[in-house]
Amino acid sequence: MQELKALGFPCSVNYVADILRKQGLKARNGKAFRYSQHSLEMNNVADNLLWRNFKAAEPNTKWTTDITYIWVKNRWLYLATVMDLYSRSIVGWSLDTSMAFKRRNVCAGLVIHSDRGVQYRSQRYLDFMARKGGRPSMSRKGNCWDNAPMESFFSRLKVELIYAEQYESIEDAKSGIFEYIEVFYNRVRRHSANGYVSPAEFERMTAIAA
Known part of the structure; x- marks a missing residue:
């Protein structure tokens, strides 16, 4: 509209x-989220630094990240993404989070929010964040709304791309995801949090105004 x-x-x-x-x-239309409750032991759980404050005054001060699994023919494709909450731009997506640091100029103190998945609680991940000057932040147990922007992105990705395409190979899926994120989502798709302009256009406008 x-x-x-x-x-x-x-x-x-x-x-x-x-x-x-x-x-x-x-x-x-997307499908509702469903989260199961469990009582597994949680190690390396970081404090929730965001508390659902998804606004950022500057780029590269608050990121959020998550992982989703996409069924491709006869196997799961594992997708991790990183979003800058300033413009809702996807600054990194891959099998790891290192791409985001290569693409953005990051200063110490960057908050990187995630859920409590075992990948984000691993010592290797936490050490990597520390070397980059990042401050880990994690959602409360079983609370999807603490990471709502990323959950919303995954929902739209699947509705607007994955469910409609039914990819037959991992290569086709990766190509489609690249075009969706880098060409459509970041540069074209309008976002209500940005006053209905794309993430790239929002960052361009605010850079000019600064």
């Missing part, structure tokens, strides 16, 4: 819904 408004076509949610209904179409 925001895309149509930007092109000069005034519309509303009901107007768009009515057009879709008449054409026999419907919007893609």
